[in-house]
Amino acid sequence: MAEQNDIKVEVKNLNFYYGNYHLLKNINLYFKKDSVCTLLGPSGCGKSTFLRTLNRMNDYTEGAKLTGEVLIDGKNIYNKSLDVVELRRNIGMVFQNPNPFPKSIFDNVAFGLKIHGIKNKEFITERVEKCLKYAGLYDEVKNKLHQSAFSLSGGQQQRLCIARAIATNPSILLMDEPTAYLDPVSTSIILDLITTFKKYYTIIVASHNIQQAGKISDYSGFFLDGELIEFDEAGNFFTRPKDKRTENFITSRY
């Protein structure tokens, strides 16, 4: 067990039901501060659902029921008094397919600031520029900031989404298979971004790509049928998995 104040997110006895389906079965794990953690597993194993329980995106799913606790910085996010907007400001999320809003590149990044009531134009301009720089996109788009975000390539769109996610200054980044639809070059750019970002953010990535997960992770977990089979430091996870099922998955034997 890591030191108490090193832990950013802690999940205790988490169960998630959708109608009659028991999607997540008694998940217990923790994520360390400023590290990259990848959650592996075949499609439909519950890793995306798990990610979405961390920023309460499942709130909008009808028929969903959740028991257990998710502690972020020691506070249970399923506490009734918690402000969901504030929570989501603190947690950036990047999705599987690049989903820039139908707005200009600039407005996409500024969106997060605007919805949180920031009106200072200079501040927004400066922040947008900075976020685009962080995401390694600024040089490519500095001349067309006010063009539609859809004029960008898939990889650029995904980086725009990352820039958008970090604009509100979150401390946690959730990424749901961020490279699933990208070409190899864009993929490696994004993977590099993730490894540089781990200095500033606690990053949790859901992935079914073992190779990519290995390249970025400090910690890895393996989900199967809604259960967390194994969670360990990446070095151990990828060389000597403890569970046979994990081994079968990472060696592609089914």
Next chain:
Amino acid sequence: MNVLDNEIIKLKKSVVEMGEIVNNQLNNATIFLFERDKKLAEDTIKNDHKVNLMEVSINENCIKLLALYQPEAADLMFITTSMKIITDLERMGDLCASVCQIGLKLTDGSSSSEEFKCIYSYFEDVAKRDDEMLKMAMKMYSDGVKDNIGLKDIIIKDENVIDVLSHKIVVDIINSPLNNSKALENNITYIFIARKYERFADHAQKIMELLLYMDLGKDLRNLPEF
């Protein structure tokens, strides 16, 4: 600069450091032989543990790199070669330790360096060449292999010279007069030590061969023209 590049630089650093420690061990063992400083020998033997630990940790690290980053091409060759090199380095460290182990027998005062002046000069020569070969191997490793053709000749020549030298030592020892039974025992000890030095050179040569193999994809040992 991606993560694997950084990791490879780190790996290189730690292997070079391991090489330096082995080199240090070799020098210490040699100094011990000449000065008969018991403490130095004991330190050297103790230090061997450090080399062993380093081998384990570097090996572990290499496996982790292979598992996590799936390196290709040059990276793959570099990491696998490093894994083999550290095995040799570890053996070399063992050899230094055993030189000291065997050499401790000589510290009971029954032999003096005066007695085998000529043999010692050979030892000095062999030790110097061992040292040079290891240094060259580690330089090849850290700077990358350059000027392949020239290196091939040097490697072969050096190894041959050491073979010849150690053979000479053995012959000289056999031919030396025996004053008492203790002298015979000492002579056998010298032969053992000479063997260790020769083996040390063998490993250094193998490291260089591995590096050439990494670069050229050809195994020198199996090519008849060398």
Next chain:
Amino acid sequence: MAELANIKKDDDPMPVFPINRGYLKRKKFYNSIAVFFAVMAFVIGSFPVFHIIYEAVAVGYKYLNWKFVSTLPTGFPIGARGGILNAIVGDVYLIIIASILAVPMGIGTGLYLSLFGKKRTNSVLRLLNELMVGIPSVVWGIVGFYVFSTNAGLGFHFGFSALAGGLTLGFIMTPIITLLTEQAVNQIPASYIEGALAMGATKLQATKSVIIKAASGGIFTGILLGIMNIIGQTAPLLFTNYYNTGMPTGVTGPGGAVGDLAMLIFIYIHEPSKILHYKAEAASVVLLLFIFILDLGLRLINYLTKRFLL
């Protein structure tokens, strides 16, 4: 893994099956028959449309000039001289009034259905909406008359006026806009909405800043379809607005009635006068052009907003 290995070990070659050439030939034949029927359906379907347009232009071409659309009807019987300006102005009145009611209501209901509502309320609302689409326009007319024109219903006493007519038409327009808005919003990838919500936006903020923009194409189509629908309506107007040969002086009361192209055509064609019949034909061409221009205009607005405002 084990199963796969077993399959390989069996080494049982796939049996080769004979190709049924007769079947393939027949399939090609059926295909050409299907294409023939499709083409025929198009020809049969579109022929009357083109023929009607042709007839209308052929009969009414004499009156298709600027004067016809820019002057009020005069003479005896009224309309024998002059143009149809009253009807064009009246249509604009009606469209504006109907839109003021129907656009916010339709979009609002559509957004509620696709984003906010619960499953059960949604199914009820959807049923009601479809019912509203299906209500015959005559029924709308009677209801409009009862509610807006007389003081019998809710106490509105707008008389035969643009307001009563426009509002009635607005209620016809609303369910169409609702239907298309809901469809358009449902077609937006869920990731847009999720993306906005994950940034910490409330549902309202997400709707305002992302969803409406993404669905604007569909919503515009809904508005357009609604307008096209009401512009051709006569039945509801019979009871709520009827017709005015001059310009309206207000939107309610005695002076509030407006002219309307569809009503104009309806009335002119009933008059025992050749000139008025010709003018009715010409007016239908103008109505077609009116819809055409409206369509182009709204599409242009939609394109421009997408292109430049985003």
